[in-house]
Amino acid sequence: MLARLCLVLLVFVLAVPANAEHYFVRNQNEYAHALTQIEAGDVIILANGEWRDFELVITGEGRPGAPITVISEEAGKVFLTGQSSLRIGGEHILVTGLVFKDGYSPRGEVISFRRTKQDQARNSRVTEVVVDNFSKPDRYESDYWVGMYGSNNRFDHNHLVGKTNKGVTLAVRLDSEESRENGHLIDHNYFGPRPPLGSNGGETLRIGTSRYSMYNSNTTVENNVFDRTSGEVEIISSKSGENIFRGNLFLRAQGTLTLRHGDGNLVERNVFLGYGENHTGGIRVINRHQTVRGNYLEGLRGKAFSSALAVMNGVPNSPVNRYVEVDGAVIEHNTIVDSRRVAFNVGADEERSAPPLNSVFANNLLSGLEGESFVERYDDTSGIAFSDNRVLIGDVDEALLGFVQAPAEMQRAENGLLYPLDPALAQVGAPRDLEVLSLDSVGVKWYPKPGQEIAFGESGREISVAPGDGSLATALLSAEAGDVLVLEPGDYIVDRTMAIGSTIALRGKLVEGEELPRIMFARPTLFELRQGGNLQLKNLVIDGALTPDSVGNSMIRTTSFPIQSNMRIELDGVTVRDLMVNKSFNVLTLGKSAFANSISIRNSNFSNITGSIVSAAAETEDFGQYNVEYLDILDSNFAGIGGPIANIYRGGRDESTFGPYVKVLRNNLSDVGLAATNGTGGSIHLHGVQVAEIAENNVASSAPLRVVHTVGTPSTTISDNQFAETPDMLLEELNYDGPHRALLSGNVFAEGECE
Ligand code: CA
Numbered sequence: 065m066l067a068r069l070c071l072v073l074l075v076f077v078l079a080v081p082a083n084a085e086h087y088f089v090r091n092q093n094e095y096a097h098a099l100t101q102i103e104a105g106d107v108i109i110l111a112n113g114e115w116r117d118f119e120l121v122i123t124g125e126g127r128p129g130a131p132i133t134v135i136s137e138e139a140g141k142v143f144l145t146g147q148s149s150l151r152i153g154g155e156h157i158l159v160t161g162l163v164f165k166d167g168y169s170p171r172g173e174v175i176s177f178r179r180t181k182q183d184q185a186r187n188s189r190v191t192e193v194v195v196d197n198f199s200k201p202d203r204y205e206s207d208y209w210v211g212m213y214g215s216n217n218r219f220d221h222n223h224l225v226g227k228t229n230k231g232v233t234l235a236v237r238l239d240s241e242e243s244r245e246n247g248h249l250i251d252h253n254y255f256g257p258r259p260p261l262g263s264n265g266g267e268t269l270r271i272g273t274s275r276y277s278m279y280n281s282n283t284t285v286e287n288n289v290f291d292r293t294s295g296e297v298e299i300i301s302s303k304s305g306e307n308i309f310r311g312n313l314f315l316r317a318q319g320t321l322t323l324r325h326g327d328g329n330l331v332e333r334n335v336f337l338g339y340g341e342n343h344t345g346g347i348r349v350i351n352r353h354q355t356v357r358g359n360y361l362e363g364l365r366g367k368a369f370s371s372a373l374a375v376m377n378g379v380p381n382s383p384v385n386r387y388v389e390v391d392g393a394v395i396e397h398n399t400i401v402d403s404r405r406v407a408f409n410v411g412a413d414e415e416r417s418a419p420p421l422n423s424v425f426a427n428n429l430l431s432g433l434e435g436e437s438f439v440e441r442y443d444d445t446s447g448i449a450f451s452d453n454r455v456l457i458g459d460v461d462e463a464l465l466g467f468v469q470a471p472a473e474m475q476r477a478e479n480g481l482l483y484p485l486d487p488a489l490a491q492v493g494a495p496r497d498l499e500v501l502s503l504d505s506v507g508v509k510w511y512p513k514p515g516q517e518i519a520f521g522e523s524g525r526e527i528s529v530a531p532g533d534g535s536l537a538t539a540l541l542s543a544e545a546g547d548v549l550v551l552e553p554g555d556y557i558v559d560r561t562m563a564i565g566s567t568i569a570l571r572g573k574l575v576e577g578e579e580l581p582r583i584m585f586a587r588p589t590l591f592e593l594r595q596g597g598n599l600q601l602k603n604l605v606i607d608g609a610l611t612p613d614s615v616g617n618s619m620i621r622t623t624s625f626p627i628q629s630n631m632r633i634e635l636d637g638v639t640v641r642d643l644m645v646n647k648s649f650n651v652l653t654l655g656k657s658a659f660a661n662s663i664s665i666r667n668s669n670f671s672n673i674t675g676s677i678v679s680a681a682a683e684t685e686d687f688g689q690y691n692v693e694y695l696d697i698l699d700s701n702f703a704g705i706g707g708p709i710a711n712i713y714r715g716g717r718d719e720s721t722f723g724p725y726v727k728v729l730r731n732n733l734s735d736v737g738l739a740a741t742n743g744t745g746g747s748i749h750l751h752g753v754q755v756a757e758i759a760e761n762n763v764a765s766s767a768p769l770r771v772v773h774t775v776g777t778p779s780t781t782i783s784d785n786q787f788a789e790t791p792d793m794l795l796e797e798l799n800y801d802g803p804h805r806a807l808l809s810g811n812v813f814a815e816g817e818c819e
Pocket residue numbers: 264265266267296297298301720
């Protein structure tokens with residue numbers, strides 16, 4: 065508040081000529097009228113309240129110390145909703161105090177530092193603005209939330225949370241001459257959670273593009289927080305020269321700060337804290353004359369492209385959109401602790417055959433995971449001078465010299481970071497005076513930063529449901545996020561499709577001597593998952609005997625409207641039977657543009673079902689998009705299933721994402737996947753899955769396992785399964801010459817029944 069008062073005082077008192085005006089406007093007409101009057105030093109004040117479908121445009125000639133200002137009556141009380149956006153042209157413009165929510169931009173950007181291609185903003189500032197879940201409804205319709213053009217603009221103390229559609233959250237564009245060497249400052253922003261997109265285009269910040277990467281951008285990115293910004297492998301994609309990334313904090317964020325294109329960038333004094341979460345990474349180095357110094361990285365679990373530090377191989381005479389070799393990199397005085405990987409020559413292959421040149425790697429303090437390989441190299445490292453590096457824990461490739469391997473005691477300092485106690489190590493690793501940004505110091509104070517997602521049952525509220533016709537659907541109408549519907553034993557007839565738009569659990573009550581509650585559904589679909597929907601089913605029987613025949617029957621499906629949220633679906637102790645009314649009746653179907661963060665099936669029984677158990681194969685256009693990040697099928701029984709128990713598809717050659725991950729463990733499959741309508745030909749069909757573990761299953765009289773590897777370095781383990789009267793596995797590689805890379809061990813095929 066104080067800062068805001070100072071800001072207003074500055075505008076009114078200090079800087080403004082005596083004739084400065086202020087215009088208090090209540091609607092879009094009044095705003096448009098004020099816009100025709102404004103001059104340097106004037107202030108337009110937007111009245112508190114909702115401004116629906118407001119395409120706010122501001123332009124004019126402010127002066128140093130006398131900007132043209134658009135400000136809310138009170139910070140955080142002016143809401144731009146519906147189809148709204150902000151465009152800024154002219155110079156010395158200041159915009160502050162707005163909240164974008166409950167809608168999305170009808171344009172390619174929510175906030176644009178240009179009014180038109182000709183009128184780009186200069187010396188202008190956007191501060192204390194919130195963009196909250198202002199995503200286009202279609203996950204794969206692209207936009208930027210912020211597009212920076214022009215020169216010497218500042219974007220600071222803003223709050224950007226929950227982008228779920230494709231496209232960079234904040235893009236600095238270099239596509240006109242006046243927007244190069246721009247001197248923009250991006251500081252003290254809160255970049256809040258951005259869930260995995262499931263395709264390329266989920267970067268939080270991008271500066272430049274490959275096409276203009278030979279130009280310098282001279283953009284400074286300083287003291288921002290990137291909290292769970294896990295959209296894809298690049299959190300930041302620097303695609304231009306002479307940028308500075310300094311003092312930023314990366315929290316639990318999957319991916320890395322990537323120096324993707326462009327030369328002469330500086331990465332210093334940043335802090336990365338992964339807390340041991342999957343794919344949390346650090347810094348990836350490509351191109352010439354990059355400096356990486358004084359950074360602190362802890363608890364990172366990424367490897368390969370998402371290593372704590374990845375120094376890549378390049379492509380000889382690289383085209384602008386591929387990988388320029390590392391030349392003249394200086395990587396020194398960094399601390400990397402409790403992290404999985406530091407790697408050189410990352411991406412080395414036939415095309416990326418140029419190792420780093422003229423580079424220095426010195427005075428780094430490194431500590432990996434006990435008993436694991438830690439510092440790796442995949443090609444020639446003679447172009448890197450290694451000296452005075454210390455490795456405390458973890459193995460180092462024995463061809464790498466310049467590392468002293470010995471443990472050392474570490475202690476947390478006042479700043480919360482680990483430093484060695486031994487004074488002899490005082491000059492190794494990150495500087496002592498690093499500061500870890502607090503969440504209070506970024507974004508705005510008047511808008512809450514998001515906590516964790518709502519868990520099933522979190523509200524603590526239980527709604528008891530008695531058996532009967534329609535009782536369940538009626539009870540569901542009164543349920544709110546985190547509630548549990550508790551079903552008494554008996555039969556439930558459901559004659560409408562039940563929409564799930566929040567986090568809802570249905571649990572059967574366990575009563576001694578009574579059967580589990582049974583749900584009979586009389587529509588083609590029992591549950592339809594909508595925006596915000598997460599569903600848990602526990603201790604229930606679901607029977608499809610009353611269901612009418614319809615195209616695309618599915619016990620659970622996603623709405624045909626695009627869903628922005630990443631769903632969670634759990635089945636535990638559930639029996640599903642008699643989904644037989646047509647030839648491909650699925651249990652769970654994820655449609656196009658639907659993305660589940662996790663699907664878990666355990667301790668459940670499925671029988672007499674004509675279709676698939678989990679169908680997550682709607683993204684067939686081979687853009688690298690897919691439907692589910694984590695799928696677990698554990699300790700369950702499948703008998704008489706026409707389709708595969710899991711049909712997972714991620715096509716194309718894009719390398720921007722991490723999943724899907726699939727675990728199929730300790731299940732019994734009998735007569736699975738043999739229906740003529742099963743186009744996959746498998747009892748389990750995994751196409752383009754990045755990490756798969758199929759182990760300790762009993763498979764009898766079923767179609768073969770089918771695993772197709774596409775892009776990247778997929779990891780598939782198939783072990784200790786028993787097969788009877790089931791053909792040998794079908795394993796294919798689409799983009800890799802050589803034998804299939806799946807690890808096979810301990811699989812037993814009953815004698816004499818198969819090849
Ligand atoms: Ca990318």
